[in-house]
Amino acid sequence: MPSFHNGAVEIAYLDEGEGDPIVLVHGFASSKNVNWVYPTWVSDLRKDGRRVIALDNRGHGDSAKLYDPAQYAIPEMASDVVALMDHLGIPRADVMGYSLGGRIAANIALTSPQRMRSAIFGGIGMAMIEGGGPGENVALALEAPSLDDVADPVGRTFRAFADQTRSDRLALAACMRGSRGLMSREDAGRITVPVLIAVGTTDEVAGPAAALGALIPGAEVLDIPNRDHMRAVGDKVYKAGVIDFLSRRP
Template identity: 75%
Template sequence: MPSFHHGDVEIAYLDEGEGDPVVLVHGFASSKNVNWVYPTWVSELRKNGFRVIAFDNRGHGDSSKLYDPEDYHIGTMASDISALMDHLAIARADVMGYSLGARMTGILAQTRPERVRSGIFGGLGIGLIKGGGPGESVARALEAPSLDDVTDPFGRTFRAFADQTRSDRRALAACLRGSRRLMTEAEVASIKVPTLIAVGTKDEIAGSAQALANIIPGAEVLDIPNRDHMRAVGDKVYKEGVLKFLSRRP
């Protein structure tokens, strides 16, 4: 598996296929494989003529594990995307993030729009501005001795997922505490790149997709029917909607 260094942090990534580049940014406690390879996103995008780049966020998968929350500032994590693009000599790409990855995508689209051909926010709606996502109860759940010690339902969901993916739970807790900065409404309103917001209709974490679309000029909404936050990732409607969006964007 190839990797590169962004400062002292080693970032593992994959780079497959040919065509317009699409960078995939996974969610919290996930990895490039869990979020994008196993649900067949990489193969589907390749089959449709795209070059696919996916990486493990710092603290996740095969990338460096860090234990200081300051190392996970959301702006720093977003800069890992552009650093990987620099490493691969990619000037501009479509960027799709899921959940935490969508937060990173939003920051990059707002601060470095020249690098983002289009932005796809999966599993994140108005939560980009008004909270949403895991909080301190999840960090404590990750630090608990075992799943049996976690009583908070939300915390149990993420702890079980972290155990399933064999993640470094201490690194995840630091990431959660360090990456919680929300974007302001003014920052979000300044996003000018073509934007798709794809959220499951039963997602209780993301917040309203339409409410976010009302703030981002020209943003489109893709409802993923009957899917919650965890089960929307590999949905056929999600894949078809993204491919259609990518075929229409400038």
């Protein structure tokens, strides 16, 4: 698996296919494989004639594990994505992020719009602005001696997932604490790149998609029917909507 360094931080990535580049940014406690390879996003986007790049966020997958929450601030994580584009010599790309990855993509859209042809925010709506969802309860669950010591139901879900994927739980706890920064309504209104917001209709983590769409000029909203936060990732409606959006963006 190829990797590069953004400063002292080693970032693992994949780079497959040919055509217009799209960079995929996974969600918290996931990885490029779990979020994008196994649900066939990489192969489906390649079949659509695209070059697909996906990274393991810092603290995740095969990338470097860090234990200082400050190293997981959203701008820091966004810098890994831009540095990967620089490493590969890609001046502009479509960028799709899911959940935490959507928050990272939104930061790039705000601070480096010249690097994006479009942005796709999957699994994230008004939680990007108002917060909510997993928090300190998840960090504490990840730090607990075992799953049996976790009573909080949301914490148990994330702890079980981290155990299943053999993730570095302490790195994930630091990431959870460091990546909670929110975007203001005013900054959302300053995003100028074409945006698609795709959220499952039963997603209780992301927050309302339409409310976020109303803040971002020209944003499109895609409702993924009867899907929650976890099950929306590989949904066929989501995939078809993204491919349609990419075919229409300037």
